[in-house]
Amino acid sequence: MHYAMVLYPGFEALDVFGPLEILNVLSEQTYLRLSLLSSSIAPVSTRSPDPAAHRTGSTCSQDIVPTGTFDDFLDSMGADGSPESKSTIDVLLIPGGAGTRFPDTINPVIEFVEKIFPSVKHIISICNGAGVLARAGILDGRRATTNKLLWELTTALRKEVHWVREARWIVDGNIWTASGVSAGIDVTLAFVRQVYGKDLSGSIAREIEYAWDTEDDGTKDPFASQP
Numbered sequence: 001m002h003y004a005m006v007l008y009p010g011f012e013a014l015d016v017f018g019p020l021e022i023l024n025v026l027s028e029q030t031y032l033r034l035s036l037l038s039s040s041i042a043p044v045s046t047r048s049p050d051p052a053a054h055r056t057g058s059t060c061s062q063d064i065v066p067t068g069t070f071d072d073f074l075d076s077m078g079a080d081g082s083p084e085s086k087s088t089i090d091v092l093l094i095p096g097g098a099g100t101r102f103p104d105t106i107n108p109v110i111e112f113v114e115k116i117f118p119s120v121k122h123i124i125s126i127c128n129g130a131g132v133l134a135r136a137g138i139l140d141g142r143r144a145t146t147n148k149l150l151w152e153l154t155t156a157l158r159k160e161v162h163w164v165r166e167a168r169w170i171v172d173g174n175i176w177t178a179s180g181v182s183a184g185i186d187v188t189l190a191f192v193r194q195v196y197g198k199d200l201s202g203s204i205a206r207e208i209e210y211a212w213d214t215e216d217d218g219t220k221d222p223f224a225s226q227p
Contacts, residue, residue, distance in 0.1 A: 001195075004035040004073075004089045007044040007064055008109050010099025014181050015126040016064070019093055019188040025204045026192060035089070037073070038066040039108040048098035049105055070112040091191070092120045095184070096127030096147060110135050124176040124191060126184035133175065134158035142172040147180035148223045169218040179221050185210060190218060 003023055005016060023034060038044050047061035048054070073089065094113065099105040114136040117123060125133050130146035131154040133139050140160040145167040147154065155163040164170055169178040169187040171194075178187035189212050193201035198214050205212040 001031075001090045002033045002035065002088060003091045003093065004037050005093045006095065006109055006112070007036055007038040007066055008097075008099045009045055009105050010048045010050075010097045010102070011044065011046060011095045012097035012127055012181055013046045013062060015095030015097060015129065015184050016093075018182065018185040019124075019126065021208060022185065022188045022192065022204055025207055026196070026200075029200060030196065035068050036064060036066045037068050037070055037112075039070055041066050041069060046097070049102045050098050053098060070108060070116075074112065074115055089116065089120045091122045091124065092116065093188075094123065094125040094129040094132050096125070096129040096131070096150075096181075100128055100131055106132065113138070120174075122174045122176065122191070124178070124187060126178045126187065127180050128154045130154060130177045131157045133177070134161050138175065139177075142175060143170050144172065144175070144177040145170045145179050145221075146177065148221070148226055149180060166221050166224040167218055168216070168221045171218075180223060183221075186212065186216070186218070190216070 005020065023032065026032060043063040043065050045061050045063045110132055113132060117136065117138050127147045128150045130144050134157045139158060143162045143164050145164050151165065167179065168183050169176060169190060176187055176191060178184055189201050189205055192204060193214065202214040
């Protein structure tokens with residue numbers, strides 16, 4: 001199975017590295033392929049594009065080097081819009097982060113998601129990455145959730161979405177949306193449970209020492225009641 005993680009400047013670190021840790025462990029048990037995609041192959045930083053985020057003068061960010069670009073996949077699609085075998089993405093993951101609020105940063109991601117979505121088997125958003133899916137128009141008429149601290153900002157992006165506040169994650173068809181930051185770990189474990197089985201998802205949670213109920217259905221979120 002081919003997994004692809006989308007990257008853009010100002011992505012939230014745990015939104016990316018939480019799910020990737022689970023995929024790293026999963027890859028020891030079954031074959032998978034991972035691509036890290038961005039608009040170019042230049043290193044992509046977690047550093048926020050928002051100047052207000054740097055008022056302390058701290059130097060604390062991480063860079064990731066993409067393995068490919070959005071165009072690598074879009075350019076290799078067939079004339080009928082279907083992907084060639086080398087470019088098929090089975091599972092596309094979309095992280096959230098401060099970069100989603102800046103058009104120059106996030107518009108290429110939205111365009112990529114809109115174009116590639118018909119050819120992927122599953123798409124998973126983490127945190128306010130759900131806003132990217134919403135703006136791409138693929139959540140219309142579907143149930144979805146997102147980060148509770150950014151609830152009003154994100155849900156206002158698309159009223160055609162049936163936003164559900166009390167949910168750690170939600171599955172609607174082939175689209176999975178997760179709540180805030182650490183919920184990316186939960187939704188990835190839930191995805192592993194559905195595709196590979198409960199025993200494997202439970203063993204991965206134990207290996208990374210993450211407290212996760214293998215029977216959890218994602219309908220409860222302890223952060224849903226916060227202002």
